[in-house]
Amino acid sequence: MASSSSSSSLPVLSHPNISTLVSHSGIPVIDLSKPYSKQLIVRACEEFCFFKIINHGVPMEFITMLESEAAKSFSLPLSEKEKAGHANTLGYGNKNIGKNGDVCWVEYLLLNANTKSNAQRTTVKSFGKLFKQVRA
Structure with missing residues (x-):
């Protein structure tokens, strides 16, 4: 029996099932042009912890440049990465995961679309330039 709550209006996630959206690399691929994409993002976070977004409107040229700069x-x-610091809006970070730091090691970049502050950082200065190009 259908409920009158707002959750009854959500699409059934098994149609399409998140596993049918997993790419050949094992990463879920979520199409933002689909009406159920928000729910699939939630499922991907719960089941895979990460995902790839398609049909997001970001030019491929920018994605390629961003991936190159990230690499x-x-x-x-x-020592160079740590110069970018663990900032509130932009910077490099790393963390040992697990009670004793023995499960895994994570590296990440924190990004913000505020180009005025991005170009100021030493290690990731080029990201600010990329954001300016996209916003222009």
């Missing part, structure tokens, strides 16, 4: 940033020595 450059992550390949720097740890």
Whole structure:
């Protein structure tokens, strides 16, 4: 029996099932042009912890440049990456996961679309330039 709550209006996630959206690399692919994309993002976060978004409107040229800059940033020595700091809106971070830091190691970049502050950082300065190009 259907409920009158707002959750009854949500699409059944098994149609399409998130597993049918998993790419050949094992990463869920979510199409933002679909009406049920929000729910699939939730499922992907719960089941996979990450996902790939398609039909988001970001130009492929920008994505390619951003991936290139990310690869450059992550390949720097740890001492250089740490110069970017763990900022509130932009910077490099790393963390050992697990009670004793023995489960895994995570590296990440914190990004913000505020180009005025992005270009100020030493290690990830080029990201600010990329954001300015996209916003222009």
